[in-house]
Structures are given as structure tokens and as C-alpha cells.
Amino acid sequence: MTDPAxxxxxxxxxxxxxxxxxxxxxxxxLQLPSVLAATIAGVALLTAVVSRRGLLPVTVRLLLVLAMLALIYVQMGIRPGRDTGCALLAAMLAIKSSELHTLRDARSLLGFALFAPFAAFLLDQGPLTTLLATLAGACALLSLQRLAQVEGQSPTPALRMQVQxxxxxxxxxxxxxxATFWLFPRLSQPLWGLPDRAVSRPGLSDSMEPxxxxxxxxxxxxxxxxxxHGPVPAAEQRYWRGPVMTHFDGRSWIRDRRNEERAPVPVQAGAQRWNYTIDYEPTDRRQLxxxxxxxxxxxxxRLTADYSLVSDRPLASLSRWTLQSAPPQVFAASLSPWQRQLSLQLPEGFNPRTAALARQxxxxxxxxxAALVRRSLDWIRAEFAYSLDAELPGRNAVDEFLFDQKIGFCEHFSSAFVVLMRNAGVPARVVTGFAGGVRxxxxxxxxxxxMDAHAWAEVWLPGRGWVRVDPTAAVAPERIYDTLEDRLGAEAGGMQGAWLQTGQAMDWLRRGWNEMVLSFDATRQQQLxxxxxxxxxxxxxxxxxxxxIALLALGAMAWVLARGERERDPLLRAWHRLGRRYAKQGLAREPSEPAMEWARRVDARRSDPALLALSQRFVHARYAGTHVDHASLLADLRRHRPSSGATP
Structure with a gap:
């Protein structure tokens, strides 16, 4: 016996x-690199168009697979990661339509396609991703309905009915x-971690390179x-401290990981206190x-010896932290010999002009x-300029910046300033993080x-300890204390003002989503x-x-589905609604009572010829197979109301 075609x-x-x-x-x-995403979308469109007339040859499909693998390798390298796996899934899904020929192929394609929105949640859990995933699931259900109708050769209902x-x-x-989202017990820590991304999100690193x-x-x-929660720090105090760089190899600044095991140095805090909560976006790193x-x-x-915060696990998802900070009065009143040596370390043979100036x-x-610090800032303020278009330096990067280019951004200013101070015998280090913020x-x-990422310096002064010095603010204070949004907020009108307000509203909605959904962890669940x-x-x-709740929900689902199966016919649903209207007046139809018998009983108790006529039409349409205008009958059943005649 042969299988059906x-x-x-x-x-x-x-x-x-x-x-x-x-x-x-x-x-x-939308979560993949733009060039890779555009290429995959183009391949998907081209494959769908070319394979419209029939299956593509196996050789062509194999070449497509190899080309997509090569593209992913060029864009992401050989390192495995979440985004690499997601890119592979997207690429294979893009060429899957080359096998689309039968109903079975279509069902296979839809089943495979539903993995894509789930994979997107590994990279982003924002409201847009959730909305698009929901729409994709609904559209897939509509497509499966369509395939079932084609296979059963049944008439296709109106699109509105299918959507409903x-x-x-x-x-x-x-x-x-x-109920599952709110009540399924959440773990304070995952049983296993997600693999890192091959293409990391932009974020602060434990090194700073040109x-x-x-x-x-x-x-x-x-x-x-x-x-x-309380006072807000002034603009000149809104420095968000991140990794502290102490080791310099002539080109790059590197954080000393040994500080993670050392206890924080003593600090005498000022009277001002700032209490606040931060929602930190994912970076796949540990630096806070x-x-x-x-x-x-x-x-x-945990707090390191240089007062940087390091998370116990990678920040692969949105995290919330409640903190208290205070500006220091005295930060490390004394330096141990190894701390002083670390803060004066410089590589041999680099930047001779800077070393000579510092000695002078x-x-x-x-x-x-302190006079050396003031003299350095006066020099920078008088002769230097801020720009992101500075050239990449050569071997003696600080010499080139201080004596030749005299233009750069915070990366150049902080590095050159610290090297200058160390050559002059002043302990100094580079601090990275963010500066500013927009309300x-x-x-x-x-x-x-x-884009508010920033690097500044700390110098150690007798009697005061570590003191923040920002050489970039000396030449471009608007870069630190002012932003484009601040200027627009003060003077924008028309389209600029409307655009700014729209952006603020969208960010507020995103923050609400983070608050209600992404930040709902084990602690908040227990405090529900x-x-x-x-x-x-x-x-x-x-x-x-x-x-x-699950049992109640499943029971309600079973009842609704069974009721829907019983009342799939719109005429029957309209007839039952009509009966419920009469039941409210004490004229309910008995379960075993035929339609015409019930209509005659109602008419005997109160004159209702319209009900008799409607019942006759319904019986003919439902049971006798008589040709009846269904649309007109359906409208009359929905429109009819019990007569106001007195009950005898």
C-alpha cells in the first residue's frame, strides 16, 4: 500500500x-549586528522569491549554508556565545523557505520559526521584543489554522473571525x-549561567586602551x-565610579585585580549623604x-580596596542595586609602601619629554x-581642546598628546595627566566610570x-588622601556638567521639544517595564x-x-473550550442568548424542551407571536435543512427582546 501524496x-x-x-x-x-541582520533578511527575501516555483537544488542550498556560516564567522569570529547561536538560528531560518513545497514543509517551517522569538529573549527582554514575539505567535496560529483549512478542504472564514x-x-x-509568572518560585541565583555573548554589549572594562x-x-x-531618595547631588558631584586603573604599560591602563581581595582603605566621609537606587543595564561584565x-x-x-564595586556574577540581565554614597573628606590618609609604588609605576623608556617637564x-x-596639580590644569585649560576626532597615538602616546596634538577626549586627558603626575613624584591613578546624567x-x-562614559584622575595629596581631579573638565566643562538634552530642555521648542518629550515618555515606559517585569526577582516575589x-x-x-490558581484556570479553560465547541454555530449561540433573555423573566426553556414547544408555552403565558415566528425560522434553518437567509435570521435573533405583555 503506497502512502498518499x-x-x-x-x-x-x-x-x-x-x-x-x-x-x-x-x-x-533586531538584536544582531546591523550588517549581519540586514544580510540575513536579504537572503531570506531572496530565497523566498527564488524558491517560489519549486525546490532549490541541493547544491545551491548547501552553498547558501556555507555562505551564511562564513558571514557569521566574519562578523563574530569563532568564539561561541549566545548571539553566535542566535545568528546561526536566524541564518538557517532564512534559507529554510527553500524547502517550502508541501503542507508538511509549511508546518515544519512554522515550528522552526517559533524558536526565533524565544532565542531573542536570550539577548533582550524589553517590551518591543515581547510585543513582536506575541504578534509572531498569534500570526503562527493563524497560519496553522489556514493550513488545516487547506488540508481539510473546508471554506475559509473571514479574517476577522480567524483573528477573533x-x-x-x-x-x-x-x-x-x-499565575506562573507571579507565583512560580524564582531562584535567587540561577542553577546554571548563560554563555557569554561573542559580541559583548558596550560597557566599562577593566582596561583602557587608545x-x-x-x-x-x-x-x-x-x-x-x-x-x-532625598537630596540629589549637584552636577559637579555626579561622578559614577567604576574600575580604577593603576598599571600602565606605555599604551594601556589596566586594573589591578589584587585589589578585589584587599579590604577597602579607611575613608572619612563628609556630612552629605545620597541614598539612591540604580537599575543597571546588562553588560555581560562584572563591573558596577x-x-x-x-x-x-x-x-x-563586593567593594574593592580602591572603592570600586564588583558584582559576584556577570551582569547578563537588568539588575537593581540600593546604595548610599558620600563625598570623602579624607580618602586614605596614608599610603603603604606598596600602594605608593603602585601609584608611581611607569614603564621604562616611554614619554621622555613628559618626564623631563615633570622633573622641571x-x-x-x-x-x-597641590601646586603641580594646579599648574597642570592651568596648562590644559590654556592650550588644549576637546574632540573625539583625535588621531591614534604612537609609541610615546603621552608625549605626542601633550606636546604635538594637544587635542583629544577624556581618555587622552586622564592618561596624560596621571603620567605627568607620576613622573613628578605625585601618586596618581586613572578612574573610569560615567559622568553626568539627564533628569x-x-x-x-x-x-x-x-555615551556618558568618562575617565578622570585621582592624585594623592598629604592630609587629604586621594582627591578627584578631572583634567577634561578643565578644557571642556560642558562635556561633564552639561549635555545636549540639558541645552535642548532650556531652549528647545517645536519639533525639538516634542521629540525630547517623546523620548522621555518612551524611556519612562521602558523603566516601568523594567520595574514590573524584568526586576521581578525572588525577593520581590516573596514580598508580593x-x-x-x-x-x-x-x-x-x-x-x-x-x-x-492553575487548577482553577485549567478548569475555566476546559469549560470555555467545551462551551465554544458546543456553540461553534453562530445561529446556536444567538438562540441561546435569546433563551437567557427570557430566563431573566422566569420563562426559561427546559433542557429537554424542543424549541417550538417552548415558544408555544411562552406565547400561551404572554402573547409573543414574534418569538413563534423566530422559533419556526430557527428550526427550519437548524434542523430541517430549509433554505433560510442566515444573515437575516442571525440579526433578528440578536435584536429580539421579550414582549412586554402581562403574564396571564
């Missing part, structure tokens, strides 16, 4: 399958999904959002930032370290973007009922609540 796709069913696949692929492509059916399915499953920050400073996406200086480390992080200044200033008036919080005055929920109570 596979059912071929018609033009409409193929279009539905391809549209659903494209919609499922979209949220994943899919929405009904989604609404039926929504209570169970919401030109390394250009991509970061061109990225206007948020790095963190801060909510202050805090307002300069943090008083202690929050749970899940030291001879002229004597033991006054969003809608939510009264501050947004610090990745605190607003009602109830104690924290234990994992056992969460599971019990979830089981009860």
Missing part, C-alpha cells in the same frame, strides 16, 4: 507561512501564564537609571558603578604637590547613557503580598498558590 501549498497558504516566519525572525534580527479565534485562545491561556572608548561614547542607549564614593557594597557585590616642574614647586521629569529619575499587610511568602506557599 503530500498536500501541496496554495499561494495564500504559502504567503501566510512566509509572513509568519518573517514576523518571528524580526525580533531576533486566535485572540480567544490567547486570552484563555493568559490567566495561567500570569581608541577603545569611541564606540562606547557614540552609543546613546542607557547604561543605568538612578532614583534618588556607584556615586563617588559608595559607603558599602550591597548584597551580591618638581624642581620649581619643591614639595608642594527625566516624567518619572523624576536620572538617565546615564553609555506585603502591600496587603501579609507576611512574606515561602516557596511552599508560592507553589500551593500556583497549584490552586
Amino acid at each position: 503530500p498536500s501541496l501549498l496554495d499561494r495564500h497558504a504559502r504567503g501566510w507561512a512566509l509572513a509568519s516566519t518573517a514576523l518571528a525572525l524580526l525580533p531576533l534580527l 479565534g486566535v485572540l480567544r485562545l490567547l486570552l484563555i491561556g493568559l490567566p495561567l501564564a500570569m 581608541g577603545q572608548w569611541l564606540d562606547l561614547m557614540a552609543d546613546d542607549t542607557p547604561a543605568l537609571r538612578a532614583q534618588f 558603578v556607584a556615586l563617588d564614593l559608595p559607603g558599602s557594597a550591597p548584597a551580591g557585590a 616642574w618638581r624642581a620649581e614647586a619643591g614639595n608642594d604637590d 527625566n521629569p516624567i518619572g523624576n529619575y536620572w538617565v546615564v547613557r553609555r 503580598l506585603r502591600p496587603l499587610g501579609m507576611p512574606d511568602l515561602s516557596p511552599a506557599q508560592l507553589i500551593s498558590s500556583l497549584v490552586v
